[in-house]
Amino acid sequence: MTAVPLLFLPGQKLPAHKHPGAEVYLFVVSGNGTMIIDGKETEVTETDVIHTSDEEELSFANTSSDRVSLYVVLNKLSNKKI
Numbered sequence: 039m040t041a042v043p044l045l046f047l048p049g050q051k052l053p054a055h056k057h058p059g060a061e062v063y064l065f066v067v068s069g070n071g072t073m074i075i076d077g078k079e080t081e082v083t084e085t086d087v088i089h090t091s092d093e094e095e096l097s098f099a100n101t102s103s104d105r106v107s108l109y110v111v112l113n114k115l116s117n118k119k120i
Contacts, residue, residue: 042110058092064087066087071106074098
């Protein structure tokens with residue numbers, strides 16, 4: 039598992055991308071913006087939690103006039119079958 043804090047100034051964007059082999063959990067610590075998952079836009083705000091699978095493409099845009107802080111957790115998927 040990997041955890042990364044991200045800070046976006048007004049107008050900054052995270053380009054569309056996937057995380058093959060890992061689930062992604064994003065927690066909006068402060069601010070608000072637009073999360074795009076597989077082309078579908080969703081407005082997110084402080085305390086929202088977003089989950090994406092390793093197959094989904096995600097991006098983010100700070101569409102506000104304030105800073106946005108995200109806490110991102112990448113959880114590697116195991117190939118083991120139980």
